[in-house]
Amino acid sequence: MMDNFPLYAVLVSFVGMFGILAAHRRPNVREAVTIAVALAKFGIVAAMVPGVLAGETYVFSAGEFVAGIEFVLRADPLGILFAALASLLWIVTSLYSIGYMRGLDEHSQTRYFASFAASLSATMGIAFAGNLVTIFVFYELLSVATYPLVAHDGTDEARSAGRKYLAYTMFGGGVLVLAGTVLVFFLAGTVTFTPGGIEGLAEVANSNESAVQLAYLLLAVGFGVKAGLMPLHQWLPTAMVAPTPVSGLLHAVAVVKSGAFGVARVTLEVFGPEVAYRIGMGVAVSSLAAFTLLAASFIALRKDHLKQRLAYSTVSQLSYIVLGLGIFGPYGLIGALLHIPAHAFMKLTLFFCAGAAHVETHTDHISEMAGIGKRMPVVFGAFALAAAGMAGIPLFAGFVSKYYMVIGAVEMGSFAPVGYYLAGALLVSGVLNIAYFWPVVYTAFFEAEADHDAKPLVDYRPGGERRSTLVSMDGGEARGVEGRSSSVGSDGGEGRGVEGRSSSVGSDGGEAPSGEGRSSSDVASDGGRPVDDADDAEAEDSETGTDDADVDAQDLRPDFSGSPGERRDYSEPAPLVDGEYAVDKHPSDHTTPDGTDDADGAEAGESPDAVEHTHTDIDDHDASHEGPPPGGWRRLSTAEALRGEETTWFMLGPILAAVTGAILVGIIPYELGFLELIELIVEGALAGTEVPV
16 A cells, blocks of 8 residues: 555645646635645655655556556655655745735736646656656656746746746756666666666676766756756746746755756666766766856856846755765765755745745845845845855754765865865855855845945946935935935836946936936936936926927937937837737736836736735835835834734745754754655665775
């Protein structure tokens, strides 16, 4: 009976998907089905944990799938590690999704929850796959199931991101995995996962090393596409167009973890640590991972959009796992596998916090978050704790996994000097983690809205730029400390004040008209002199026809063509995008433009009330722009913060659960079962090898 449990774990959410679709007219029932299915899946996986820890393996076979290869699901320590983590975090993510999707009144919520359920079925199939053919099937199904989530917004950008996602992960990574699988079968006559590696490959490596190297490279790179290894990482930042819970799924729970998990299966149970080290491919892949984690960290320093910064952080952090797998000593392998749950809890917390800030304040750019910690102290407090863990600060999950990897790399350096290079890359990356996470925490808690220091590492000139992020209260511009304007006009237009230029602009991208946020110091869009009140009066007279001055109306229009001497024809209507004007479309949290959106923040065709929150809107925040409301963020009292008034408990509860997990994995990883499972995995992988233990 227990041998069927891996199959039940795969099927329960697949069957639940039809229940979700059937309840499309009853949101409460639909979401209740989602939670019930998530709990059932975790219960099935948890029931197998005691037996696996005792040395049992649960195997389900559906018979021969292709010539000489069975379709096998097998619950072993490595599979249980991944399955338990994914099923647990699906419960948390499902609760968060309810608050997020309802908070933004997102469209197609039934499709969203159904796709989520299908994605978790594919994830369980990857976790419990007993051979390379089975894991390939579910690897491709995961790409198909997550495509509707990536392209959820339905915009041209979202569809483009979805196509790129499929091109990289399905037609790129999937083809490489298939080619590697065929080559392994040709060389060894089997593709069944075996602790310590397939025996036939060790013999072939002695006579045909180049063929074994090619097989390892195809499989490691094929799975590495989903793990975000450079230069095959571009799909991952692009996929941030998806809703934030999907970003959490992509980065913490399923997709990128399936890639890292696949590399672990290939290294530990197809080739084995000894063969992978002997043919030199493990060290090569680890070196590529070391380059990726450093390069991605430097790119993250330059990203002002919070989700984009987190995306490149994920590219960096997933490379820790691949790097640790290439160290091949026991400590390196333990650190690599422990980083799978450690990163999952920490990164899920970070994405949840970014999503809560978007839902409650419509703020996505770090440069607009000065003082937001007053408004959302618990959310950004959790963000700070998770960021500390990502940087490897003691008492957090990230410290334990990285400590094991550094020790393993130094130990490897005694017989392979490349180990010292890998250890150095790990230490430098920890410093870079602090460099790109600390500005977020500092901006949120230690800066005032009226005196924001725009960090030079983002998009500002060397030395930074002090400015105000406040909305002008009187319809004029709000000035920065040095007199530069970077405010959001009363019409919702926003400027970033880059390089000292005035940026009080109207919502149409041109100059703010008189009485709509324009001051006497506003600079004309063509670079001319400031326009004073007299010029305003003349402009008004010319527009109303009360003045017969010889003024060409074309000269009053801002020139966006880039050619000062060339006039633009404004007589034609603006082009339509999917039947709507682009300015009327509700933006995704991936690309919220600077101050452009319709006045009520509703999607086209929806009433302004459609995006109202289900809880008290503390700030009366205007959804038409990022940053603080007029007068700045309101500071929540301790009692209000404890009552969870900064956002709904559907989002705040999962944030607290995820950050608690990040702390517990750092303090009691063995008691939680993660470290105990990992020790079993490493012991089986290194048994009888010549790799130093």
